[in-house]
Amino acid sequence: MIVKITSGEKMTGLLSYLQGPGRSNEHADPHLVAGDPAIMAWHDDNELSHQYAIAIARQIDEPRRVFGTEVREPNYLRNDKGEDVRDSHGKKVRDPIDPWRDANVWHCSLSLHVDEGQLTDEKWGAIAQEFMDGMGFTETSGRCAARWVAVRHGVSTKGNDHIHIAASVVREDGTKVDLWRSKKRASELAGELERKHGLAVIASRETGFGERGYHRAEKHRAEREGAPELDRELLARRVRACATASKSEAEFVRRLRGQGLVARPRFASGRSDVVVGYKVAVRPAAGHTPVFYGGGHLAKDLTLPRLRSEWEDSPQASSAAVAEWNAARRDLPRVRAGRESQELDPKLLGRPPRTSESGTPTCGPSRSTTGHSGHAPPAVPPGCSRRGPRRSNRHPDRWPGRRVSSLGPRSFRRTGRTGPRRALCLRVLPH
Numbered sequence: 001m002i003v004k005i006t007s008g009e010k011m012t013g014l015l016s017y018l019q020g021p022g023r024s025n026e027h028a029d030p031h032l033v034a035g036d037p038a039i040m041a042w043h044d045d046n047e048l049s050h051q052y053a054i055a056i057a058r059q060i061d062e063p064r065r066v067f068g069t070e071v072r073e074p075n076y077l078r079n080d081k082g083e084d085v086r087d088s089h090g091k092k093v094r095d096p097i098d099p100w101r102d103a104n105v106w107h108c109s110l111s112l113h114v115d116e117g118q119l120t121d122e123k124w125g126a127i128a129q130e131f132m133d134g135m136g137f138t139e140t141s142g143r144c145a146a147r148w149v150a151v152r153h154g155v156s157t158k159g160n161d162h163i164h165i166a167a168s169v170v171r172e173d174g175t176k177v178d179l180w181r182s183k184k185r186a187s188e189l190a191g192e193l194e195r196k197h198g199l200a201v202i203a204s205r206e207t208g209f210g211e212r213g214y215h216r217a218e219k220h221r222a223e224r225e226g227a228p229e230l231d232r233e234l235l236a237r238r239v240r241a242c243a244t245a246s247k248s249e250a251e252f253v254r255r256l257r258g259q260g261l262v263a264r265p266r267f268a269s270g271r272s273d274v275v276v277g278y279k280v281a282v283r284p285a286a287g288h289t290p291v292f293y294g295g296g297h298l299a300k301d302l303t304l305p306r307l308r309s310e311w312e313d314s315p316q317a318s319s320a321a322v323a324e325w326n327a328a329r330r331d332l333p334r335v336r337a338g339r340e341s342q343e344l345d346p347k348l349l350g351r352p353p354r355t356s357e358s359g360t361p362t363c364g365p366s367r368s369t370t371g372h373s374g375h376a377p378p379a380v381p382p383g384c385s386r387r388g389p390r391r392s393n394r395h396p397d398r399w400p401g402r403r404v405s406s407l408g409p410r411s412f413r414r415t416g417r418t419g420p421r422r423a424l425c426l427r428v429l430p431h
Helices: 011-019 037-042 050-060 062-067 121-135 182-196 216-225 231-245 249-258 304-308 315-329 409-415 419-427
Strands: 002-008 031-035 072-074 100-102 105-111 146-152 162-171 261-267 275-282
Touching: 002 182, 011 050, 011 105, 011 146, 011 162, 031 037, 031 121, 037 050, 037 146, 050 062, 050 146, 050 162, 062 146, 062 162, 105 121, 121 146, 121 162, 121 182, 216 231, 231 249, 231 261, 231 275, 249 261, 249 304, 249 315, 261 315, 275 304, 275 315
Parallel strands: none
Antiparallel strands: 002 105, 031 146, 072 100, 105 162, 146 162, 261 275
8 A cells, every 4th residue: 555645735725636527537436435523424425526525625624724723844946847956965955935835734645556456435434544543633642633534536547546635734622733754654554554454565664675656757758758767767777786796885886887877976064075875867968967866766775875784894995985986976087997897797787578467568667566666675686685784874983985974063962972072083084
């Protein structure tokens, strides 16, 4: 079961969309399957009309209007493709003109894989009720309940059975629902409901591995350019192949560049010798701008800390890696040659065939029942494990090429170790 959570400011707009025809006229027989007891007692499960949808929306939004509670969240900039704008350190950039936006509407969709068929209204109602109990919107949380409804309006354009939950973030007494780490909690709760109700279990929620989901703009771009697959898929496969074949971080950087990828390091704030992340892109045609993806945006097991856990860890290896990253950042030739002269295993670079039910090739990731975004977790080749980071993050001040945020002033304020800690970090520098 795939969970998608968004927020907004107009409950009437959300309920009007759920009751309406949809973007592709795919909505059919919109009706309620669960919700706040008072709303369900007044509105039955018959087909929703536009008038009833507006009335329900106003009823859900009533506590916020009565108490005047404001719910705001950071307003981040987005580009023309709908992607978050990030600074040189990989952090999302807020809108300087309007840094906050209203977020009193909580919208969550629960979707099944197309192969699972369709559930009954009673089953969906039970799942929605247990899901909202676990998320803390109902009285089971020990606090006043927040008003919500679950709407079902047929399958999606791809044939996925699903429901939409529209809820107010303001409770009956005017307080706010705690949404801290709500997406992670929702994912864990979905895993419990999958087992309880006999649905297909997404294993990557437990293992922490699996390919990331993709934006519809990426798929449209690949179809428009006639590409056989998404850049995200191509990059994930090549990066994983390079990481598996490499014995050091420096070799990994050289292999990435040897595969025709554009690689850029992400340095710690204010430093040029401490690499804490990376991003890669397919080399574009002349006159075009490359589209970069961070390792963590390709797959959970392709972040730099996890990759480093399988490589050589020494001062010499760290210095060599920093030198190669700097060369990649400036588009200079590699600093030194190494094992990357050996060709990669074609099986690691090959793309597995993927066809639709009609037998025609498809573009973009297929949605399976074993990955967090609908993908099966990638197989781990020999020599590469799925364990988390080891020494590089536990002792970030051990080697100059492996230090992360512990060198920053935030960690000093948090731990209380100011002067001695900084002096220790300065003494281990090889300079």
